[in-house]
Amino acid sequence: MKTLGLIGGMSAESTVLYYQIINREINRRLGGNHSARLVMHSVDFEEIVCLQRAGNWAGAAAHLAACARQLQQIGAEALVLCTNTMHKVAPALSEAAGIPLLHVVDATAAAIRAQGLQQVALLGTRFTMSDGFYAERMAEHGITVLVPEAAVQDKLHQIIFEQLCVGRIEPEAKAVYQQAIADLAAQGAQGVILGCTEICLLIQPADTALPVFDSTELHALAAVDFALAGV
Secondary structure (H helix, E strand, O other), X not given: XXXXXXXXXXXXXHHHHHHHHHHHHHHHXXXXXXXXXXXXXXXXHHHXXXXXXXXXXXXXXXXXXXXXXXXXXOOOOEEXXXXXXXHHHHHHHHHHHOOOEOOHHHHHHHHHHHOOOOEEEEEOOHHHHHOOHHHHHHHHOOOEEEOOOHHHHHHHHHHHXXXXXHOOOOHXXXXXXXXXXXXXXXXXXXXXXXXXXXXXXXXXXXXXXXXXXXXXXXXXXXXXXXXXXXX
């Protein structure tokens, strides 16, 4: 079994899910008392949030690249960046550590393609929805993403940072997300990507008629595939 290096804490709420999903799936596949070989660097998310707000993506990349190097030095054979938004700086991490980075978009796109879909809704932070890095990589897989209008993006972004990242689950917030999904479905979305690792805390498959692609679970399961390849 290969050792995975998790860069977590963005937020702590979703990093818990990564740890659970990976370990439970390893145990499901191998049985007994098997669990994953993991090393983790969990950051202080407030430091990253401040860099995001300032538009200092180079600073954020340097911060996370240092984490990646440390994980490689203590035995990580691949990186799992436990956040969607910070995949904006993913190339810098992989280059810094010299080991593969298992990209969340690739894992999510594989599941979408497996269902034969070509156009899906993308919900996430404002950075993920509007900065282009997510949509561009999806396009490389032949998938087009639809995102909400700017005002709705702001609402979704606020809910993520002010509620989900600190463990608050509010019915009113679910309604906002459900309306955003319905609006994008009316524009032709065939499915919906939960493109922030906390959205799965709020939205479940039963909450929408569209197929749901939970990036957190899909990414974690792809990490398991890597860890067990050849076992």
